[in-house]
Amino acid sequence: DMKVNTAQFMALYAWYSWPNVVLCFFGGFLIDRVFGIRLGTIIFSIFVCVGQVIFALGALVNTFWLMETGRFIFGIGGESLAVAQNTYAVSWFKGKELNLVFGLQLSMARIGSTVNMNIMGWIYSRVQDLLGYTGPSTLGLTLMIGGVTCLFSLACALILAYLDRRAEKLLHKEQGKTGEVIKLTDVKDFSLSLWLIFVICVCYYAAVFPFIGLGKVFFIEKFKFSSQEASAINSIVYIISAPMSPVFGLLVDKLGKNIIWVLCAVITTLASHIMLAFTFWNPWIAMCLLGVAYSLLACALWPMVAFVVPEHQLGTAYGFMQSIQNLGLAIIAIAAGMILDTRGYLFLEVFFSACVCLSLIAVVMLYFVNHLTGGDLNWSAKKREKLQKVA
Numbered sequence: 146d147m148k149v150n151t152a153q154f155m156a157l158y159a160w161y162s163w164p165n166v167v168l169c170f171f172g173g174f175l176i177d178r179v180f181g182i183r184l185g186t187i188i189f190s191i192f193v194c195v196g197q198v199i200f201a202l203g204a205l206v207n208t209f210w211l212m213e214t215g216r217f218i219f220g221i222g223g224e225s226l227a228v229a230q231n232t233y234a235v236s237w238f239k240g241k242e243l244n245l246v247f248g249l250q251l252s253m254a255r256i257g258s259t260v261n262m263n264i265m266g267w268i269y270s271r272v273q274d275l276l277g278y279t280g281p282s283t284l285g286l287t288l289m290i291g292g293v294t295c296l297f298s299l300a301c302a303l304i305l306a307y308l309d310r311r312a313e314k315l316l317h318k319e320q321g322k323t324g325e326v327i328k329l330t331d332v333k334d335f336s337l338s339l340w341l342i343f344v345i346c347v348c349y350y351a352a353v354f355p356f357i358g359l360g361k362v363f364f365i366e367k368f369k370f371s372s373q374e375a376s377a378i379n380s381i382v383y384i385i386s387a388p389m390s391p392v393f394g395l396l397v398d399k400l401g402k403n404i405i406w407v408l409c410a411v412i413t414t415l416a417s418h419i420m421l422a423f424t425f426w427n428p429w430i431a432m433c434l435l436g437v438a439y440s441l442l443a444c445a446l447w448p449m450v451a452f453v454v455p456e457h458q459l460g461t462a463y464g465f466m467q468s469i470q471n472l473g474l475a476i477i478a479i480a481a482g483m484i485l486d487t488r489g490y491l492f493l494e495v496f497f498s499a500c501v502c503l504s505l506i507a508v509v510m511l512y513f514v515n516h517l518t519g520g521d522l523n524w525s526a527k528k529r530e531k532l533q534k535v536a
Contacts, residue, residue: 165468191222265287342450349411
C-alpha cells in the first residue's frame, strides 16, 4: 500500500531492535532504582501504546519516517516491559511454580504472535470492504485496530499495579525488584564458553525472526499459497512453540545435557532452511521442524548462561546477551531486505543457512571448550544435582 521495498519494510523490524541494544542494560536499573515495578510497568506500557499509534498514523498519512519513529518508540517500551513482566513473576511466584509461570508467559507471547499473523490480514480485508478501496488509509486503520491490544496491555498494567499495591499492604511484602546488577567492567571476565553462547544466540535468532518477517511473501511466491495459507504456515513456528516451550523446559530440566539439545536444535533448523531453499517438498514439514527446534533451543541455551557466570555477574551477562541479540537482529533484518531486493529468495535462504552454519560451528566449539576445561554445561541433571548436594 505504501510502495516500500523489502529493505525499507525490514528496517521497521530494525528500528524496534536499535533502542534495545542499549536499554537491555538499563531496563532493570530503571525498574529497581527509578520508577519501581508498578510505575515502570505502566510507563513502558504507555510507550508501547504511543509507539503503535504513531506507527499507525504514519501509515494513515503515508509517511514512512513517522512509521519508523513509531517502531523506535514501541521498541523502547517493548523489551523493558518484558523485564517488568518477569519481575512481577519473580515477586509473586517461587521455586517450581516459577518455571511453570515463565513457560506460560512464553506461551502467551507466542499465542499473541500467532493471532496477530492470522487475524491482521482478515481485519485488513474487512476495512478494505468498508472503505471500498486499498491504500495507506486502509493499512493505517487496520494498524489502529490492532493497537487495541496495546491498550489492553496498559489496562492490565494498571490492574497489576493495584493488585500488587494491595498485596503489599495486606501481606506486608516489599515491591518486586529485578535484582539485576549491571557492571560493564564484568565483560572482561567473561569466559570463552559465554562468548560462544552469545555467538550461537545471535547467529541462530538471525536465521529465525527475519525469516518469519519475510516468510509470508516467500510462501506465496515459491509455493503459490494464498495469503491466508501463507499466514497460517508462517505462524506455525509460534503455534508449536506455545505448548512445546514448557514441555521442553521440563525435559531439559530433568535430563540436562544442554549442549546436546542445542546441537540438535541447530542441526534441525539447518535442515529446515535447506529444505525450504532447495526443494519443493511440502513446506509444512520444514516449518514444523523449525517450530520444534526453535522451542528446544530457547529452553536449552538461555539457562546455560547461569552455569558459566557467577551469580553477581548474571545481570550483566543476560543484558549483554540481549543487547548483542538485538544488534544482530537489526543488522541482519536490514541485510535480509537488501538481499531479497537485489538477489531473490534463493540467495536469502542461503544467507540464513550460512547464519545457522556459523551457529553450528559455535556449538561444536562450545562442546570441545566445555570438555577441555571440565565445564558442567553438558552434565546430566542427575550428576549436577548430586554434586550440588555434596557442595
